[in-house]
Amino acid sequence: MTTREVFLGVVRERLRQPASPGHLRPIGPVSDEALRYGVDLTDLQAAFVTSATAAGAEMVGGPDEEVSAVVERVLDEVEPSRAVVAEDSECHGVAEILARRGVEVVPLGDPISAAKADLGITGAVAGVSLTGSLVVDSARARTRLASLLPEVHLALLSVGRLVKTPGEVFRSLSRDPDGPPSNLVFITGPSRSADIELEITIGVHGPRRVLIALL
Numbered sequence: 001m002t003t004r005e006v007f008l009g010v011v012r013e014r015l016r017q018p019a020s021p022g023h024l025r026p027i028g029p030v031s032d033e034a035l036r037y038g039v040d041l042t043d044l045q046a047a048f049v050t051s052a053t054a055a056g057a058e059m060v061g062g063p064d065e066e067v068s069a070v071v072e073r074v075l076d077e078v079e080p081s082r083a084v085v086a087e088d089s090e091c092h093g094v095a096e097i098l099a100r101r102g103v104e105v106v107p108l109g110d111p112i113s114a115a116k117a118d119l120g121i122t123g124a125v126a127g128v129s130l131t132g133s134l135v136v137d138s139a140r141a142r143t144r145l146a147s148l149l150p151e152v153h154l155a156l157l158s159v160g161r162l163v164k165t166p167g168e169v170f171r172s173l174s175r176d177p178d179g180p181p182s183n184l185v186f187i188t189g190p191s192r193s194a195d196i197e198l199e200i201t202i203g204v205h206g207p208r209r210v211l212i213a214l215l
Helices: 003-014 044-054 067-078 094-100 113-114 166-174
Strands: 058-060 084-087 121-122 126-128 132-138 152-157 185-188 209-214
Touching: 003 121, 003 166, 044 058, 058 067, 067 094, 067 113, 067 126, 067 209, 084 094, 084 113, 126 166, 132 152, 132 166
Parallel strands: 058 209, 084 121, 121 152, 152 209
Antiparallel strands: 126 132, 132 185
16 A cells, blocks of 8 residues: 555545534624623733634733834844844834844845745734734735744734734724725634644744734
């Protein structure tokens, strides 16, 4: 038996138990108030930190800390030689900090160089307290590379952009006169994949580490 046959045999075995039709419910509009998440979302910041760390993200800095101090501490820990910085408003001045520390700032739009970067820094249009997810708009950031290709992703997230649920993010898009962005990504912890032998592997399709600074 070939390796391919062995792999497919394992997949077939794992898929032998189909979902029961009795567990399926019709899809219809529902308000957040009607849902029971089992998570206390009264304090959005505390809930976000709990959910994000449970998903494998690492919190750095605090609401009273300047962006420059957060970035300096991350540089001390990660010691990157190359970094790519998105154009989110939260990232204003970050490239200059990197340059002073001798870190090469990779030009946006260069995927080959970005893939060799040790650190990617972005802002976020929202943080979802229920799931601990970052919401990144590639049009706002002018790139997906900073959050996708480097080994470490540092996200600078304003506390004022925290929302309870993903539904709040999508409802806000429906009110935008320009319509939804061409690319909106929900990032929940570091990259995970179970493509190989159905075993969870970190960092196969994205960063191995996700650092979040609440500002």
